[in-house]
Amino acid sequence: MTRLVLLLTIAFSSAAQVPYGRIRNAEREPESWLTYSGNYAAHRFSRLNQITAANVATLKPLWIYQVGNREEFETSPIVADGIMYITETPMAVSALDVRTGRRLWNWQRPIPRDLKTLGFGPNNRGIAILDDTVFVGTLDSHLTALDARSGAVRWDTVVADYKLGHCITGAPLAIDGKVITGISGGEAGIRGFLDAYDAKTGKRLWRFWTIPEPGEPGSETWSGDNWKTGGGPTWVTGSYDPELNLIYWGTGNPGPDWNGDVRPGDNLYTCSLVALNADTGKLKWHFQFTPHDVHDWDATEIPVLLDATVRSRERKLVAMANRNAFYYLLDRATGEFLHASPYAKQTWAKGIDDRGRPIVLPNTEPTGQGTLVWPSLQGSTNWFSPSYNPVAKLFYVAVREMSSYYLKTDVKYKPGTLFMGGGERALAGDKAFGAVRALDVSTGKIQWEFRLQSPPWAGVLSTAGGVVFGGSNEGNFFALDAVTGKPLWDFQTGGAIVANPVSFAVDGKQYVAIAAGHALFVFGL
Amino acid sequence: MKARLALALAAAQLSMGQTADPLAALTAEDLNNGKRLFAGHCASCHGMDGRGGKGANLAVPRFRHAADNQALVAVIREGIDGTGMLPTWQLEDHEVVQTAGYVRSLGRTAPAEVPGVPANGKTLYESRGCPSCHIVSGQGSSFGPDLTEVGARRGAAFLRTKLVRPADAIIDGFAMIRILTRDGREIRGMRANEDSFTIQIRDSSNRFHSFRKADLARMDKELDSTPMPGLPAKLTPAELDDLTAYLTGLRGDQ
Numbered sequence: 131m132t133r134l135v136l137l138l139t140i141a142f143s144s145a146a147q148v149p150y151g152r153i154r155n156a157e158r159e160p161e162s163w164l165t166y167s168g169n170y171a172a173h174r175f176s177r178l179n180q181i182t183a184a185n186v187a188t189l190k191p192l193w194i195y196q197v198g199n200r201e202e203f204e205t206s207p208i209v210a211d212g213i214m215y216i217t218e219t220p221m222a223v224s225a226l227d228v229r230t231g232r233r234l235w236n237w238q239r240p241i242p243r244d245l246k247t248l249g250f251g252p253n254n255r256g257i258a259i260l261d262d263t264v265f266v267g268t269l270d271s272h273l274t275a276l277d278a279r280s281g282a283v284r285w286d287t288v289v290a291d292y293k294l295g296h297c298i299t300g301a302p303l304a305i306d307g308k309v310i311t312g313i314s315g316g317e318a319g320i321r322g323f324l325d326a327y328d329a330k331t332g333k334r335l336w337r338f339w340t341i342p343e344p345g346e347p348g349s350e351t352w353s354g355d356n357w358k359t360g361g362g363p364t365w366v367t368g369s370y371d372p373e374l375n376l377i378y379w380g381t382g383n384p385g386p387d388w389n390g391d392v393r394p395g396d397n398l399y400t401c402s403l404v405a406l407n408a409d410t411g412k413l414k415w416h417f418q419f420t421p422h423d424v425h426d427w428d429a430t431e432i433p434v435l436l437d438a439t440v441r442s443r444e445r446k447l448v449a450m451a452n453r454n455a456f457y458y459l460l461d462r463a464t465g466e467f468l469h470a471s472p473y474a475k476q477t478w479a480k481g482i483d484d485r486g487r488p489i490v491l492p493n494t495e496p497t498g499q500g501t502l503v504w505p506s507l508q509g510s511t512n513w514f515s516p517s518y519n520p521v522a523k524l525f526y527v528a529v530r531e532m533s534s535y536y537l538k539t540d541v542k543y544k545p546g547t548l549f550m551g552g553g554e555r556a557l558a559g560d561k562a563f564g565a566v567r568a569l570d571v572s573t574g575k576i577q578w579e580f581r582l583q584s585p586p587w588a589g590v591l592s593t594a595g596g597v598v599f600g601g602s603n604e605g606n607f608f609a610l611d612a613v614t615g616k617p618l619w620d621f622q623t624g625g626a627i628v629a630n631p632v633s634f635a636v637d638g639k640q641y642v643a644i645a646a647g648h649a650l651f652v653f654g655l
Numbered sequence: 656m657k658a659r660l661a662l663a664l665a666a667a668q669l670s671m672g673q674t675a676d677p678l679a680a681l682t683a684e685d686l687n688n689g690k691r692l693f694a695g696h697c698a699s700c701h702g703m704d705g706r707g708g709k710g711a712n713l714a715v716p717r718f719r720h721a722a723d724n725q726a727l728v729a730v731i732r733e734g735i736d737g738t739g740m741l742p743t744w745q746l747e748d749h750e751v752v753q754t755a756g757y758v759r760s761l762g763r764t765a766p767a768e769v770p771g772v773p774a775n776g777k778t779l780y781e782s783r784g785c786p787s788c789h790i791v792s793g794q795g796s797s798f799g800p801d802l803t804e805v806g807a808r809r810g811a812a813f814l815r816t817k818l819v820r821p822a823d824a825i826i827d828g829f830a831m832i833r834i835l836t837r838d839g840r841e842i843r844g845m846r847a848n849e850d851s852f853t854i855q856i857r858d859s860s861n862r863f864h865s866f867r868k869a870d871l872a873r874m875d876k877e878l879d880s881t882p883m884p885g886l887p888a889k890l891t892p893a894e895l896d897d898l899t900a901y902l903t904g905l906r907g908d909q
Contacts, residue, residue: 200734200736200741200742201741244747246746248695249695251741317695537703539694548691548692548695548696550694550695553694553695553698553699553703554699554703555698555702555703556699558827559827559828560827560828560830560876560878581851582851583849583850583851602850602851604849604850604851605850606850606851606852608851608852617852617869620851620852622850622853
């Protein structure tokens with residue numbers, strides 16, 4: 131008993147001392163999971179190798195933590211110094227003892243009565259940690275800093291007016307002294323932005339507007355006042371290269387989503403990847419995947435930073451499996467387009483030209499009667515994370531193979547309401563399916579696939595043990611061989627998996643965690 | 656503004672347990688707004704036309720989970736436990752009522768005139784063996800779908816097609832599965848459930864079987880096949896009308 135008390139005391143006294151240097155060097159402590167995607171390069175790769183392709187079949191649940199909410203449970207846990215931090219919906223953070231799943235503290239705030247989540251559910255995907263503070267974005271568009279030991283509020287900053295449809299669902303990104311947060315609201319005609327806040331005070335340090343105002347570069351891709359409702363939300367966590375001091379963040383659809391008639395032009399910087407100077411928020415370069423998007427194909431998928439040989443030269447790259455069905459490689463220092471190839475069925479583009487611009491096929495725009503296009507509105511992949519395995523040099527992505535009839539309707543902007551101009555009728559059922567696919571990082575060629583019963587909403591994690599973990603709508607949490615894609619293990623969690631897996635270690639033992647249904651599951655050998 | 660106040664009052668009365676029809680005061684403009692809200696919040700599951708997708712077909716006169724308009728408002732507000740129907744707490748009270756009004760209007764289209772005599776159809780239903788596979792109001796065998804409310808869920812045209820050419824009227828998600836096990840057993844049945852690793856089927860003797868897909872020698876899905884026999888050879892056109900009229904009238908309230 132005394133020994134246990136001592137052990138716990140040690141663990142808790144060192145709790146949450148997570149300086150920037152630890153996160154920057156996250157690879158050196160694979161027992162922790164210190165930032166949304168595991169490292170700043172967004173690999174969602176664990177260097178732990180205790181769970182292997184040979185022994186993963188004996189994996190079993192160690193503890194389960196149940197949540198009370200009925201909404202989708204999308205959290206991606208952060209683990210540091212024996213404590214796991216998760217978000218619960220609609221607006222709560224819990225700290226859990228990583229050995230037992232017992233709750234150490236809980237912070238929550240009621241939802242304003244008039245809050246709406248326009249175009250999505252009341253979800254949250256996780257926290258960020260830095261030093262002794264936990265950061266969470268809220269549905270009513272606050273960025274809140276909590277003491278990592280108690281959950282007490284250190285500061286609370288209003289990021290934007292939720293009454294206009296602004297909302298935060300993504301995990302913040304904490305870098306040296308700063309907390310970066312994006313914003314949702316692409317279905318409500320917001321003007322998107324990315325913000326940096328002082329981690330100590332909550333004071334805003336910079337804001338990058340994803341829609342330029344008249345006179346700024348890019349404003350020529352808008353007309354009249356439509357930039358004011360131009361969309362371009364930033365609702366999924368980006369990545370960071372400390373050496374280049376650049377933040378990489380994907381932007382969402384232009385507003386309104388499906389009726390492009392009212393916003394002629396390319397609509398910069400929607401459906402783009404932007405690279406921003408981390409100190410100033412100034413745009414270093416941008417790349418637009420889907421100019422003048424009319425299918426709601428946000429480019430908010432995770433930008434993965436990796437180094438590989440492309441066009442016979444070793445380069446610093448950023449890779450993205452985009453919602454529009456193409457896998458892209460860009461030079462992450464300059465933004466130069468290097469490669470694009472389809473990783474899923476698509477019927478909207480003849481291909482991608484040498485400058486990275488899609489050659490759009492005729493008659494693929496939404497109409498009053500509906501236009502059948504692959505992929506569906508939710509895209510070939512979505513916010514759920516891919517994984518990059520630097521050992522196997524493979525890029526794993528959970529893929530949705532589904533088509534939709536895209537519909538267009540008239541639309542008029544009214545503040546704080548849906549601003550979409552259409553919708554979809556998805557072809558679901560047995561015609562649609564899902565897959566986990568492994569792509570060669572340099573060529574985008576599909577090396578293997580594992581078929582899933584339906585188009586998934588769960589991300590993937592790969593590990594140094596040669597395993598890829600993933601989840602299904604039907605509740606399967608499963609492990610695949612990282613080299614062959616062969617299924618090695620699966621567990622029925624009893625609820626849809628709409629989240630990303632993580633891995634960490636407790637007392638030298640590797641754990642894997644996933645949110646499923648309305649519970650967090652932790653597995654070990 | 657006035658309409659909004661009236662709606663708020665209706666909602667307030669509702670929450671106080673008074674029996675008022677919350678949809679009584681809706682105007683054409685309310686219904687239009689309800690249609691817009693439906694497109695944004697409901698259509699992704701229920702389809703743009705409300706005729707169903709992942710979610711239920713709402714273009715029906717009666718709802719399984721909402722006996723009256725008050726219950727309909729409550730279901731839209733609070734969701735349905737254990738289903739994909741989530742609470743719509745992002746809607747304001749008057750918007751919930753407007754959406755309910757629009758949803759109700761979907762099923763209000765006058766049902767197509769169904770020729771035929773329901774009472775004759777009932778006799779046919781019982782004499783031609785339908786209860787050996789279907790339950791109506793608790794009576795019959797459970798191999799096929801329960802038909803107690805089939806008239807509320809399916810239109811007459813669909814039901815008539817189902818009777819004549821069953822394979823042309825298959826519901827999304829239905830599949831016949833043919834399985835060959837490694838030890839040479841062959842089992843054919845209806846899919847009860849399926850995930851990426853396992854499948855559960857119900858065979859023609861109404862027994863459940865559960866398999867891991869990796870253990871099977873072969874598994875074939877027949878998405879355009881059904882155990883329902885076509886009836887045209889056995890029925891005259893008038894009898895077909897009678898049977899269709901009987902099924903269309905099955906709304907669970909007998």
